[in-house]
Amino acid sequence: MKKHVFALTIPSAAAVSDTGLYPAFGSLDQVRWVPDAQDTGPAPSSATFAVWMQRAKGEDTGISQVVFSAAAVPGNDATWSVEDTGGHKFYLAGELLKVRATAADTGAAVAGKFYVYTSGNMDVL
Numbered sequence: 001m002k003k004h005v006f007a008l009t010i011p012s013a014a015a016v017s018d019t020g021l022y023p024a025f026g027s028l029d030q031v032r033w034v035p036d037a038q039d040t041g042p043a044p045s046s047a048t049f050a051v052w053m054q055r056a057k058g059e060d061t062g063i064s065q066v067v068f069s070a071a072a073v074p075g076n077d078a079t080w081s082v083e084d085t086g087g088h089k090f091y092l093a094g095e096l097l098k099v100r101a102t103a104a105d106t107g108a109a110v111a112g113k114f115y116v117y118t119s120g121n122m123d124v125l
Helices: none
Strands: 002-010 015-019 024-038 047-054 065-072 078-081 090-103 110-119
Touching (some): 002 015, 002 024, 002 090, 024 047, 024 065, 047 110, 065 078, 090 110
Antiparallel strands (some): 002 110, 015 090, 024 110, 047 065, 047 090
């Protein structure tokens, strides 16, 4: 299983995003949010976490596809399995991963790591 790591600091009542540097391959299996630091004061009560598959840099322009979105309390650990509504996995064939966290309300900024786990090797497609 391969782990893609994104360091995020979720600001108060705003969004932050990051795009991976390297193409990803295989099935998109799990995502996890692990907070590691927080400004003083209460954190936002909720944040929406999302993952996109998007074309690799330098390729034809393509439309990004949201493959995961869920809400959680940004000050707490959270882990999710990633499947579509029919229970099927998403497969990556060289796309870049983009992650985004959007705070639903005001509160202290929360820093942490957003992990995306993939498995298998699809680079022979």
